[in-house]
Amino acid sequence: MEMTAVALAVLGASCAVGLSSLGAGFGIAYSGAAMSGAVAERPEAFTKSLIAVVLAEALAIYGLLISFMILMQI
Numbered sequence: 001m002e003m004t005a006v007a008l009a010v011l012g013a014s015c016a017v018g019l020s021s022l023g024a025g026f027g028i029a030y031s032g033a034a035m036s037g038a039v040a041e042r043p044e045a046f047t048k049s050l051i052a053v054v055l056a057e058a059l060a061i062y063g064l065l066i067s068f069m070i071l072m073q074i
Contacts, residue, residue, distance in 0.1 A: 009074050011068035020063020027056030 035049035 006074055009070055013070040016063045016067040020066075021060045024056050024058075024060035024063075028053055031056050031066060055061065 031049075031052040035046075035053060039046050039048050
């Protein structure tokens with residue numbers, strides 16, 4: 001591969017990790033704030049509201065997997 005193709009692949013992998021982590025951070029922040037408000041009113045709703053936080057965290061994991069796939073193609 002050319003050097004520019006490798007540089008673009010590394011740039012794409014770093015963008016995949018960075019942007020997915022940024023999006024997951026915002027998602028965890030918003031859903032965590034909503035979860036704490038809901039649990040303060042109804043403590044039995046803890047497990048239902050925890051699912052939103054876990055799904056937002058999965059976004060960062062998917063970005064990491066995509067970056068590994070990109071880097072394995074170099």
